[in-house]
Amino acid sequence: MSVKSLPKEEYWLPGHAACSGCPASLGLRMLGKALGGRFALVVPAGCTTVIQGTFPRTPSRVPILNIAFAASAAAASGLKAAFEVRNLDVPVVVWAGDGGTVDIGLQALSGAAERGEDILYICYDNEAYQNTGIQRSGATPIGAWTTTTPFGKRERRKEAPLIVAAHRVPYVATASVAYPLDFVEKVKKAASKRGFKYIHLHAPCPTGWRFPPSKTIEVGKAAVETGMWVLYEVENGLLKLTGRSTGLWDPAKRKPLEDYLKLQGRFAHLFKPENRWMLEELKKHVDENWSRIRATLERGGRLF
Template sequence: MSAIPKEEYLFKCTSACAGCSSSLCLRYVLKAAGPDTILVVPACCTSVIQGMYPGTAMNVPVYNIAFGAAAACASGLSNAFEARGEKTNVIVYAGDGGTGDIGIQALSGALERGTNFLYICYDNEAYGNTGMQRSGSTPLGARTTTTPGGKPTVKKDLDRIVEAHNPPYMATACSAYPLDLYKKVKKALSIEGPKFIHILAPCPPGWRYPAEKTVEMGKLAVKTGTWILYEREFGKLTINGPSKTAMKKPVPLEDYVRGQGRFKNVSPEIFDMMRQQVEQNIQRLSREEAGVC
């Protein structure tokens, strides 16, 4: 942790919920990016967390933009800075709804055009800012305000959609492993072209667990293999850190699921499907890293 700078670009006393892992992630993202950075933030929890001017918690410029336009706005900013010969980091910081659902068209366009920016999706697996409605990222079986009986369909595989655009760098991260996230942001910003980082950001009110359990919940997601930490640099996949161990001997999925109220009363059939999904994803990524596809 000594490698992480002491400077803070996200001040204390944000408007975040207690135990918010998204604000924790943003703190380390900005530490990695430094002061010469501009954030593009669509409608999401972060647009509330930042607070109201002049009492904002952000110590870098922030461009608040419509739900579906974040990547398009970032494309314009990136091109403008390039035309002026400036090296300012352009970072989109968006939730899963504004990335995998409403904003996916703008993201796809920016990736296809080769925009020089970093797009970060912090994924709390629902529309957190408006009351935890289901999103495309909501996992199978999870209860939300619009799926009170549990979501009947699987989580959208956003990473494979992004992968299909062949960006020079993409990675997954988790709020429970801030040093891993910090290093990935630093690496991403050192590479020219479009970059994408997908962060799992556990949400206490949305996932229905005690606020003090946020880091524990993130670690369980990784240790059970539900969320796998990896980097894909110029097409080459590398499994990172704790996921190397977890993929060989994962913690039982029950340990992750039973601590979340959103999975309360999930049926044995749905739970078995959830377990199969985890196993299949572990096998797929293991084969890819080994070069056996």
């Protein structure tokens, strides 16, 4: 797929309430193009609630069911069931943040995945509760500053895509707003499959990660090039690296992690001598992640 082959039609209208340089807004724009505007969105509490603005206007040209924080996967299950009984072949897509996915929404997500609901669940991961003022979430990486981890988060993030993959759903993928075409292709692929599909979209947030809004894409690319974020697919239990992450299991091919960290204010404290251990922990986490991926690939990619 090329940039030029992307549909010109916009389903996400300008002049909305997203912050300048917002990755969620870009993701929503690409989602609309990937599915040609014919789908229904379910949106729990989060940045996207606010981005939609206040009644009576919305930037979305696809219908949205707004729902409470923990409820999106269940509400989407119900919406899809209604479409089925009305014989409407309309995809239902959840668009939830990391808090609404890996923390408060995890139970409903797991339930819908286990039931094999025919929905596409997309988590746009800006690695904290950005909407409420940058509080740490279960997806905040170790070491990162947030307003509730003022000296850096001590714990590792949850691997939500792998948790979903453990439900043996037909399709799980990670993506990044810095690679929109890869994301669009994954959305299309997911939409072509029946059953529960999950895409975890890395969404560098200038507001919460403390970088200039012009660098959303640059930060997103650095995350992938340094191996901090990994692009992959899990189809029927088989893991495969995709796009820019292909081959990065070889540490020599990965850029130094500092290239990613130094772009962001939230990691600035890691470069103070007294916090050296936190930087080492973060590097260890990334290396271990890759060792596990490499081991998986060496046995043919079989995860489950």
